[in-house]
Amino acid sequence: MTNKILAVLLFLTLPAFARADSQWVLKQSTLTYHVSHPLHEAEGASHAARGKGDCHAGECNFLIAAPVKSFDSGNSNRDLHMLQITRGAQFPMVIVRIRLPEKELESPTIHANLKIWFAGQNAEYKQVPLKRVAKGNQMEVSGTIPLKCSDFKITRPELLAMPIKDEVPVTLDTTWIAQ
């Protein structure tokens, strides 16, 4: 009898030791690229990103994707030129994959490994610091990806015979909701 009770207790308490799986959905986001040119600075933002996160067996995989043409810099000519140089018609999506240990999601600063598909090329950014703020069943994740034109074989656009800087940092502000 005692053995049976112990077995039942053990069965009931086992799930508590196992880490629970969790899913996240991107509720809202702003991805902004920053371009530096000797004559001026410009930035373009997209609010059209969609994303999902899946944590399983202590590891989380997040995916954020946005159409390249959804980036708006407030100037249609610049946006079309950006679309052209980034081969955005041929490769219409920018896809960011983030892989990290699940325990990182408990920390206020996440160090994530990012894999980005953009302009028909893959590039990897390791240990990118992202700020995380938990709010109930939601979390806000923000940070800057140190993107470079050369990482994606993008020819830097020129204005008045002067090219933009190679560095085009992309800031992301995202709000995720637990499912």
Next chain:
Amino acid sequence: MMMKAAKRSRQMGTVMLCLLVAAPLWAQGTLATISGAITNSSGQAIPNARVSVENLTSGQMKETQTGADGHYSAPGLMPGDYEISVRAQGFSTQEGRVTLQAGASRTMDLVLAGLGNGEAPSLQGLGFPSSATQGSAREQALLNKRSHMLQIHQKLGMLTAIPMMAMLFTGPGAKGHHGLPGSASGRNLHMGLGIVASGMYWATAYYAIRAPKVPGAHSYGLIRLHKILAWIHGPGMIITPILGEIAYSQLNRGERIHGIARYHSVAAYTTAIAYGAALLSVSFK
């Protein structure tokens, strides 16, 4: 004699026909084919993956795409060592090497790993419409042409500003001061610069007007101001030379500038200011 020539001609024709028929048959027997299936790690077909087949000796590249069933085929390859490279949106690039013998048909299946763990979450799971995720080489070619033409427009536009500015400086020398006509050489220099500026201006305009329009795109931001200003300096570049020509004739006859020719300077300054503003509108934020 005629009979002999006709016979020889028929023989030559037969030989040529044999060669024409034999050549493609020989080529068919020599050329090789590589084909295969591109799948993800779950075995699902990946459509629209870009498959590049590069001959490692000659560097010749052949490109193809997978169909809806994830299959690709690259026929007509010369025998040799090849590198197959497969790219697909959301997946890591996968490469493989193969040696093709004459007339051989080889199969090379490749499995692409996703950018993350290869499985979930996937781009397909995000619910984007397929029109948003499917690339278009045609649209890209249109954008490339548009950008190329607008880059020429931009560079020519900057160069055109030089003779235009020079015209403004040589204007007083052509017209003269205090009612006295300027020198003939001053007038000729001014007119010569006008012809150069006008030619360059319309060449600049051509590259903007003829640049392909992107379907569905509409103008916003300072580029609208740039286009609106073209409605000032464009007509200005028609009116100013006409008035200049009238003024030139009047001065050459020893007359003072009169009638509508008096508005040549006003038209020129208005055109130059609108042109300068158009340049600045796309140069600064």
